Amino acid sequence: MKMNFKQPRYILPLILLPFLFIFFYIYQGVADPQKQEGPGKDSLQMNVAGVSDQVRNSALSGKLDAYRDRFKQSDGYTAIGAIQEEQAAAPEPSSLYNEREKRMLDSIDQVMKSRYGGTGITVNPGRSRTYSPAGNAAGHSSSFTQDRALAEALAKMSRPAPLIGSVPRRNAEPDAMQLFRQQMALVDSMGKAADPDFKAEQEKKRQLEEMKTGKLSEKKLPVSRSLSGSSAFNTITAASQENFITAIVDQNITGYAGSRLRIRLLEDMMAGRFLIKKGTYLFAQINGFSGQRVNMVISSIMQDGHILPVRLEVYDNDGSPGLYVPASAFREFSREIGNNTTQGLTLQQQAENNNQLVMGLLQKMFQSTTTAVGKLIRQNKAKVKYNTLVYLIDP
Known part of the structure; x- marks a missing residue:
């Protein structure tokens, strides 16, 4: 019998097994009887130094008597020096010249x-x-x-004489710090130019820019309903004036931003000169959430080995772009509770000598898990049901 290890009954025990080993190791380290400390001893110090004979023989006295005795025995010297007489500065005669x-x-x-x-x-x-x-x-x-x-000397002094050896302002020496920054920028650019990772990143950015400009400049095929006659024999009916292309959602999905949704056509349509028959599967992409709407767009169609660039917006039967997803107060409440709960969870335990590495690893794993769960809870999502009628409109 061949076992498929991707099944939950095999993969879940394998995932939990390392955690069981880690917890058992921590439990054995905490519950080790050899490291338990012995009974505590009395903290009262018995060997207190004895009182000196001078203190033992001196008589008891109050604060005032002790102060008076101290004052009698003082020699009168002080660390404060004598204050000199303040000498006022003589006023200098004012001058008429600066x-x-x-x-x-x-x-x-x-x-x-x-x-x-x-x-x-x-x-x-x-x-x-x-x-x-x-x-x-x-x-x-x-x-x-x-x-x-x-008078001649005053006239000469009033005229600004050119300074000897002066340099014009435009030829002033540049700032040393600015020159250093320019040199460091040049060195960094030369170092990055020789870095293969930097070159690969720049090439990737250039390709992305080319793809974006190519998509913007790519000509989209016009899409419209097929005007072919009815398949019924000799049937005369009034001409239909509907311009919308009807389709239905062909799967149940909980969609996030960027998720793919399968849509099935209910009638024939024309994409340029290509005929796309009824029942063909189209794939829309969720490109955003706004209010209680889920916006979707169809950017390409695979038909007869050709990729047809189109732009079809998905409209609900109420005439607004996107699918209507009613808001739920309970859903918002549960999202807020889950977000606050994951943000408040921390692993509080002091790391001992032999458990420091293990506790640090568990702390990092716990923080990463709570961050991922909080991000998943905050992410926008919507449940789209099967057999929902939609309209495809070429803007």
């Missing part, structure tokens, strides 16, 4: 001394500047010459 003007006047004074043999400008901080001729070089002509030289 620092820039003072420096400029000092430079002018140096120029005047070098040119006119000691004649200078004395700057008094509290008053305006005064001219003081040095030696016997006094007179009106000397004063006039000094005033003229001073």
